[in-house]
Amino acid sequence: MQKDSVAEHGSPGHIITTDVLIIGGGISGVIAAIRARETRVDVLVVEKATVGWAGQVPAAGGWIRLLTPEDDIDEYVDFHVRMGDYLGDQDFIYAAARRWYQSIKQLADWGAPIMKNAAGGTEIFRNPYFDNRYGFVRFEPGKIMPYLRGRARASGVRIVDKVEVVELLSQNGRVVGAVGFNIIDGSLKIIRARATILASSSCDFRVQRLFCSSCGEGIASAYNAGAELRNAEFGNSYGPGIKDYDSFSRGIRSMYYFNALGENVSEKYRPPEVEKFTPVVLGMAREVAAGMGPIYLDLSKVPANLRSQVRPPDTMVYPHSFWHMYDKAGVDPLTTKLEVVPTLFGKHSPIRVDVECRTTVPGLWAVGDSSHLGSGFAGTVPGSDIPGWAIAYAVISAMMAAPSAARAVSYAGAPAELDTAELARLKETIFAPLQRSSGLVPDQAFWKIQELVYPVKYNLVRSKERLEEALYRIEKVQGELTSLWAKDSHELMKCHEARAMALCAEMIFRAALQRTESRGSHFREDYPARDDVNWLRWVTLKKREGKMEVSSERMPIDKYKFKPESMRTGEQRGAA
Numbered sequence: 185m186q187k188d189s190v191a192e193h194g195s196p197g198h199i200i201t202t203d204v205l206i207i208g209g210g211i212s213g214v215i216a217a218i219r220a221r222e223t224r225v226d227v228l229v230v231e232k233a234t235v236g237w238a239g240q241v242p243a244a245g246g247w248i249r250l251l252t253p254e255d256d257i258d259e260y261v262d263f264h265v266r267m268g269d270y271l272g273d274q275d276f277i278y279a280a281a282r283r284w285y286q287s288i289k290q291l292a293d294w295g296a297p298i299m300k301n302a303a304g305g306t307e308i309f310r311n312p313y314f315d316n317r318y319g320f321v322r323f324e325p326g327k328i329m330p331y332l333r334g335r336a337r338a339s340g341v342r343i344v345d346k347v348e349v350v351e352l353l354s355q356n357g358r359v360v361g362a363v364g365f366n367i368i369d370g371s372l373k374i375i376r377a378r379a380t381i382l383a384s385s386s387c388d389f390r391v392q393r394l395f396c397s398s399c400g401e402g403i404a405s406a407y408n409a410g411a412e413l414r415n416a417e418f419g420n421s422y423g424p425g426i427k428d429y430d431s432f433s434r435g436i437r438s439m440y441y442f443n444a445l446g447e448n449v450s451e452k453y454r455p456p457e458v459e460k461f462t463p464v465v466l467g468m469a470r471e472v473a474a475g476m477g478p479i480y481l482d483l484s485k486v487p488a489n490l491r492s493q494v495r496p497p498d499t500m501v502y503p504h505s506f507w508h509m510y511d512k513a514g515v516d517p518l519t520t521k522l523e524v525v526p527t528l529f530g531k532h533s534p535i536r537v538d539v540e541c542r543t544t545v546p547g548l549w550a551v552g553d554s555s556h557l558g559s560g561f562a563g564t565v566p567g568s569d570i571p572g573w574a575i576a577y578a579v580i581s582a583m584m585a586a587p588s589a590a591r592a593v594s595y596a597g598a599p600a601e602l603d604t605a606e607l608a609r610l611k612e613t614i615f616a617p618l619q620r621s622s623g624l625v626p627d628q629a630f631w632k633i634q635e636l637v638y639p640v641k642y643n644l645v646r647s648k649e650r651l652e653e654a655l656y657r658i659e660k661v662q663g664e665l666t667s668l669w670a671k672d673s674h675e676l677m678k679c680h681e682a683r684a685m686a687l688c689a690e691m692i693f694r695a696a697l698q699r700t701e702s703r704g705s706h707f708r709e710d711y712p713a714r715d716d717v718n719w720l721r722w723v724t725l726k727k728r729e730g731k732m733e734v735s736s737e738r739m740p741i742d743k744y745k746f747k748p749e750s751m752r753t754g755e756q757r758g759a760a
């Protein structure tokens with residue numbers, strides 16, 4: 185086990201040394217930690233909240249898509265690629281599909297609390313409103329993260345809670361650790377690592393309470409370290425949110441949205457094959473623009489024979505769920521009409537990775553919601569849009585990255601010597617908001633950023649003119665962030681969250697401006713059609729000389745097995 189050292193007087197902070205550093209202790213981070221530790225390397229997880237309770241999974245329903253050995257991989261990849269509007273990286277999707285079953289089975293073999301059937305085997309759920317061909321497994325509500333924390337600790341993984349990681353440390357173009365601070369006592373933390381795995385989630389812009397731990401600091405730090413980003417324009421997941429309740433409806437409930445004339449909007453816009461939010465929220469926006477709003481969820485219209493399916497058993501009503509919120513408010517959604525509005529989830533997850541979840545920067549891997557879109561796993565589908573993909577990706581990507589990062593430890597050499605001048609500069613930047621006695625408070629900064637990413641006009645129904653306006657305004661906000669003011673370490677964390685959120689907003693708007701077509705969650709009013717001739721391309725972003733450089737790269741669609749209809753040969757069409 186590596187030794188920690190408290191830095192000598194005059195040096196800038198508490199230094200921790202490890203083989204594999206994992207930033208973020210949500211589901212992908214802890215699984216990667218346990219898996220890496222199995223190879224006997226030293227593993228450290230650094231989490232800004234508390235591992236075991238942090239991340240999205242404790243509040244999540246936990247539907248995890250499963251591929252079984254009986255499922256035909258080619259058939260599944262065909263389905264997956266179509267769901268991602270042909271923008272998926274088929275090399276990655278095949279790699280994920282081949283490891284899918286094994287990754288989830290590994291969790292079950294560890295003894296993770298996955299729901300069992302009467303015979304004691306893993307229960308495979310089917311849901312006709314999601315897509316019935318491929319099953320799901322589910323975690324036992326509330327149990328998985330404490331279980332994983334315990335298993336990680338028992339296997340010798342070191343865990344440091346309450347540390348906000350702000351930037352990655354680089355030397356000669358290689359990531360060699362990270363720097364952050366303790367959000368309780370404000371002490372600086374410097375971590376030297378031979379391999380670093382980012383598991384710090386997407387940027388969800390703190391719009392909804394349930395998604396507020398994800399502000400994109402990991403994505404911002406990867407970008408600042410020179411990592412390439414891909415598919416940022418699809419980091420705009422909107423769902424049909426219930427006004428005033430921070431909640432949304434899935435499954436059977438998503439079939440009962442009505443416009444002001446009483447017409448069923450779900451039937452009009454929901455694709456028949458699988459539940460996806462984007463077509464429905466775009467449809468809702470269209471109805472409202474045509475004067476047919478507001479839209480309501482009206483569960484009183486559920487036929488008597490289906491009513492028992494609407495509310496899950498009480499054992500599955502997890503904290504903050506749709507039902508939990510209404511129970512608390514004393515509202516019965518079965519009899520009360522509830523207004524529905526397009527609600528931003530964000531899910532900006534653009535760090536580009538290969539089939540081992542390596543980023544384009546040596547020494548750095550990215551898993552879970554930080555690279556969900558950037559891996560090309562999802563094509564145009566932001567996490568959460570297709571039920572069960574997000575946790576499945578978190579598990580699979582963690583299982584891909586951990587052995588790769590652990591292997592890299594052996595050839596990474598001794599942990600890098602720290603560049604004291606660079607550390608001093610980082611320390612000054614990190615703590616600058618605490619040195620001010622007035623300025624912009626982080627909650628105001630959040631509000632200014634949310635005012636740009638949330639409105640439908642900028643981020644759901646896009647146009648060149650409005651994207652340029654949004655970019656102009658976000659650059660202005662970024663200017664104001666130089667005066668961020670924190671009264672304590674907790675506010676200091678919020679300052680860094682705000683900085684990351686503004687950078688992530690810029691990424692989304694710049695990429696969206698580049699893509700002059702409509703596809704998946706990216707809808708351009710000025711280019712309303714999908715354009716397979718010109719846009720089977722990935723939009724990429726990279727920091728160059730302090731600026732965000734935007735490019736586009738033709739996908740290797742010719743070598744891929746699954747092509748859009750317009751590109752198929754007569755023989756392929758016949759076979760389809």
Ligand SMILES: Cc1cc2nc3c(=O)[nH]c(=O)nc-3n(C[C@H](O)[C@H](O)[C@H](O)COP(=O)(O)OP(=O)(O)OC[C@H]3O[C@@H](n4cnc5c(N)ncnc54)[C@H](O)[C@@H]3O)c2cc1C
Nearest residue numbers: 208210212232238239240244246247349552553572574575
């Ligand atoms: C209410 C809800 C329901 C959901 N239901 C489902 C579902 O049924 N099926 C499904 O597939 N998906 C679902 N999801 C999505 C799924 O939970 C996420 O995709 C998944 O948790 C992502 O895992 P992760 O490890 O990448 O990120 P997270 O679980 O978000 O964990 C990231 C961790 O990194 C930490 N962190 C962030 N920044 C820093 C930093 N700078 N320094 C240190 N630590 C940091 C965070 O505190 C957090 O603990 C749901 C999400 C929510 C919120």
